[in-house]
Amino acid sequence: MQAALDDHYRRHPQARADLADLAIAAAELDGHPLAGQPERLRQAAAEVAGNHPGASPDDVLLWAEARALPAA
Amino acid sequence: MTRLVVLDNEAVQALRDPGHRKHRHVVSQAQVVASRKRRAVAIQMVLPTTVRVEAGWDRTSPAWAFPNRLRIADSPLDAASASTAAGIRARTGVSAADSHIGAVIQSAHHDQITVVTSDPGDMRLAAGDKIITVVAI
Numbered sequence: 001m002q003a004a005l006d007d008h009y010r011r012h013p014q015a016r017a018d019l020a021d022l023a024i025a026a027a028e029l030d031g032h033p034l035a036g037q038p039e040r041l042r043q044a045a046a047e048v049a050g051n052h053p054g055a056s057p058d059d060v061l062l063w064a065e066a067r068a069l070p071a072a
Numbered sequence: 073m074t075r076l077v078v079l080d081n082e083a084v085q086a087l088r089d090p091g092h093r094k095h096r097h098v099v100s101q102a103q104v105v106a107s108r109k110r111r112a113v114a115i116q117m118v119l120p121t122t123v124r125v126e127a128g129w130d131r132t133s134p135a136w137a138f139p140n141r142l143r144i145a146d147s148p149l150d151a152a153s154a155s156t157a158a159g160i161r162a163r164t165g166v167s168a169a170d171s172h173i174g175a176v177i178q179s180a181h182h183d184q185i186t187v188v189t190s191d192p193g194d195m196r197l198a199a200g201d202k203i204i205t206v207v208a209i
Contacts, residue, residue, distance in 0.1 A: 001106040008090075014090070015099050029101060029104055
């Protein structure tokens with residue numbers, strides 16, 4: 001499946017989503033409350049990608065979720 | 073936890089056509105599924121065959137080469153699901169394809185069911201009492 005997607009991205013580079021898009025997609029698929037806050041996910045993706053270039057969309061979701069928690 | 077992702081007609085159209093305005097969005101969903109499969113998450117994408125007919129997805133046609141490679145399984149309209157779908161259609165008035173989606177939803181035993189659709193209202197109608205996650209495209 002990934003090979004099909006990689007081949008598709010080579011032919012159609014505009015179809016490749018960035019980490020923020022993928023985090024939003026992951027949140028949508030999960031019905032995560034943050035799916036309705038794409039800007040928060042984009043901010044989290046930017047922060048995570050800066051320090052962890054190999055981060056996954058689920059890493060972004062976790063980070064965004066942690067940031068949304070009220071400080072103890 | 074097991075997860076099922078069901079596609080509707082427009083999601084399929086968007087997936088097939090790189091020029092479709094929702095293409096990147098639906099490809100993003102497929103990418104997340106692919107990444108999770110690689111991590112051995114129990115997640116499956118399915119397409120009710122009635123939706124495949126409505127979308128014109130001929131698995132033997134080169135025009136559908138990309139979607140064909142995404143391991144999106146057919147969910148056939150067998151006798152039992154046809155009866156369920158007919159009941160949904162009679163109760164709700166949604167289309168035959170959406171009724172088949174409803175039958176797939178209602179017969180699924182997955183922990184989470186997500187429908188990628190351009191018509192969230194009809195999907196919720198078709199799902200009946202079953203709890204679903206709707207991704208509006």
